[in-house]
Amino acid sequence: MAMAFDLSLYLVTDPRLTAARGLEATVAAAVKGGVTLVQLRDPQAHGRALVEQARALKTLLAPLGIPLVINDRVDVAVAADADGVHLGQDDMTPADARALLGPGRILGLSVGNPAEHAASDLCGVDYLGVGPVKATGTKVDAGAAIGPSGVAAVRALTRLPLVGIGGIDAAMAPEVIRAGANGIAVVSAICGADDPEAAAKTLRAAVSAAR
């Protein structure tokens, strides 16, 4: 069984948006503001740089008890002793990833809509990322926006914990939670904020208020 984790406010990093402030400084501020889980995502980075980034974030997050998951690369997650992996539909299957990760690490899977949920082998998956809820510029290969109603449709199909993802801001967060999401995942709303700590605080409060 995977370690306990809290999906309330799930941060996905973006190398372009964190470039000015720096990855670690952005994540540190975000966590101070209430982020409960961090995903390192940098699809263009080479393995060596990713391992270095993952180790730096792990050093930052472990003492705070905030889990770190790595997008796509199971090898990087294990090398950096991260807490888990988040997979897209084009990545290694969850079953293959679970065999490499062992039972103790967190495994997440992106699901675009109810049909994709139905077609996914969820064996070994601990949580789902559902979306894009709204169209977004940070993930160009994402599917069509499904709205909070799409989140509710996936919610009805599974008992797994799930986060809504894609274009969610503080104004939209309550709808996503009321659609049955256990939390919200954000990229731009924190990485692109002038004050990531304040942005995280506002988002976390919006999630709490909607429950």
Place this chain on the structure above:
Amino acid sequence: MAMAFDLSLYLVTDPRLTAARGLEATVAAAVKGGVTLVQLRDPQAHGRALVEQARALKTLLAPLGIPLVINDRVDVAVAADADGVHLGQDDMTPADARALLGPGRILGLSVGNPAEHAASDLCGVDYLGVGPVKATGTKVDAGAAIGPSGVAAVRALTRLPLVGIGGIDAAMAPEVIRAGANGIAVVSAICGADDPEAAAKTLRAAVSAAR
């Protein structure tokens, strides 16, 4: 200790060059012609496709006793039960990869020149890929061509087995072997040939004759 392997004629696959004939058909023909080791390389492919390709090649190669190594992705190699991994200088460090691979799999490292050799931690590395010997169109981020004399310069620095790589054809193969390489690695000379089996036969004969 890694399994025994023969570097005499080392095939690196290229998705563009094998597209028309198909990856498996190209590799099958190349092995029939005398290829002794195969590296699956497709930097743009997603994890799921890579695992599927690796499993298909493993099914083809294992009964023939030809090792299969995977470029860059340690997780894909382990998931597909491939025989090893080949790393570039930007990939995970050899020490990190070896920790994930265990002692039984083959680990290769690309080294561009004597200075890069000197700067590399070779702990856990089983063989080196040295080059580009000649400028080539199949790897756009490769460094400057070092020629057979560059191979000889790296040869003088290490006891590890090594292959020359980069733009090597049958005419150049003897020079590379005489420079101290244990074999030659090729992409275009086989994947881009009209008859990959015949091309492999000619290359293998050139390597043997030069010894």
